[in-house]
Amino acid sequence: MTDDPGTHMAVLQDGPEIAAGQVLLRAERLKKYFPIKHGVLLQREVARVHAVDDVSFELRAGETLGLVGESGCGKSTLARCISRIYEVTSGTLTFEGKDITNYSRRKLRPVRRDLQMVFQDPYASLNPRKRIGAIIADPMRIHHVGDRAQIRDRVLELLEVVGLSAEHVNRYPHEFSGGQRQRIGVARALALRPKLVIADEPVSALDVSIRAQVINLLDDLQDDLGLTYIFIAHDLGVVRHVSDRIAVMYLGKIVEISPAEELYERPVHPYTEALLSAVPVPDPDLSAARQQIVLEGDVPSPISPPSGCRFHPRCRYATDICKTEEPQLTLRGSVGHLAACHHPLSVGARPPESAAAAVTGQ
């Protein structure tokens, strides 16, 4: 790796070191358990929260992997494991061919440049006492990239890239609206010219019209900078719009992973099917015509997840085998479409688009 500050100040449109399409990140059997401790002096571990439980996937340079699932399914924990904010309990994490699972803080520093996060709440993720310029410059100062003048130029450049203007540099976060703050968060994440950006619910706190602006911005940045994204959201419409591939998580496990369009057209896992059917459709006729699957009950506790398939207590197709035997992710349908289910839904079911067309007569 070159550590010459000058190279980091190069123009934005600079090809990534790993060519598009090659594996950038690989997670193998990743687990993250949080201990629950009781007792005053001797903190005895009484139970564990199985937040992420045996998750494996690959991420290729230049692609966007969407992560969906209900709250508490472990998608944010997974993101934080990948960015090494959390220490993983077991499993390996390979980034650009290097096993970074047990890297020390010092060894991790150069990796962190390449791996940045955008957070959900633009009100909580920006320090209210710092000016915008300082917030965006921080990553560069921490990593000793460039001198003062170079950093200043880069901040101005970044502001422009995310659709703000140079005059904003001396303002404070409270002077901005939610959408603008999220742009600042994006600018900060881009400051070190990362390869992978993990966006954890980046638009959930924003109004619909602003949401579309930020999504379009992230889209443009990916095209211009060749970024790789992990995009976490609970809004399935948003995830479909941005993702090339989508992983559906339930209680700490990936239950289905598939190319984006295929997931929506031919969901294999009953949980994916239910999740898709729960999304309200902004079309009254379609909304009235379709058969909605309403899942009963809540997500079970990740402290003692159900035996066998974790989804079986809420699944309408569940049989005895689901209670005892845990299904493994296996190939269903086309290339790269995996699901973990004993009763996979028939491939070739009517895709939603043709159903839509049939109703509206188009």
Added chain:
Amino acid sequence: MTEPLLDIRNLSVTFRTEDGLVRAVDGVSATLQQGETLGIVGESGSGKSVTMMTVMRLITDPNATFEGEVYYKGVDLLALPQDQIRSIRGAGISMIFQDPMTSLNPVYKVGWQIAEQIREHEKISKQGARARAIELLTSVGIPNAAERVDNYPHEFSGGMRQRVMIAMAISCNPDVLIADEPTTALDVTIQAQILKLIRKLKSDYGTAVVLITHDMGVVADMADRIAVMYAGRIVEQGTQRELFYDPQHPYTWGLLGSIARLDRPRPRRLAAIPGQPPSLMRLPAGCAFAERCAYRFDACETQQPQLLDRLGTGHLDACLLSEQRKHAIRTRTVEPELVEETP
């Protein structure tokens, strides 16, 4: 036409702040018929919650001034003294909020909180009220209601808490249920459960519902009539079908266009509305949406468009564009992917 259950006439709410007057609600008129669901859609700060909080007389800020009338069964709620409002609140009109954790009292058992409301409005024994609370919790789909009645709010999940809120809201058989973003804080699967529950209450008790939301999908699922609010004013109002299949206001087009929809092919880009809503302190002289509107013309800058029945069908909109022009633009804006992507 029968007399509406709730009749909001030319309601305006102004807050006096250090920086000047904020006109949060500006001349809003709307009606709600028996058993009907009215959806109010808009972005944060558009005045949808303030309007309904005013109807409930929940805004007690001394810096707020109200104009207009809100008739409920022929009585102007804005003119009633607080003690009489209390008898209507809960029993006539009740409200549920976005965040069920902050609207339940964390130090009381949920059964007690529901019973308290019943005892406030009816002469009933403690045991009787408790039995009713269990009945209500069962009817909103809480399993083991007889045991759960003695739980505290933190022992419930988000969806279950919202069910408790709904049980409390319907405890005195109100005619009107105001639901302010009831599912925004919930997961889609739980949202589907809660919406199903609200629909069931409507059909079982004939309750009229005012549903405040920013999600066009939710109103497509639930509402009979829809009002779209922007910067404190209603910019378009009509039946559900009119709003979705014949929207007249460019803001409504923008709202519909900026959703990433699952029922349509994926567009290359979302049709985002540029810019952001204007500050309520410095509203422009003309149309408040003009600066974000791609179809504005000279008159929009100077003339404030009124909410009028421009089509003669009861479908109201506040846009100065001619009907033909709107029709021509709309096919391009609301269904851009259908137009652009056809080979």
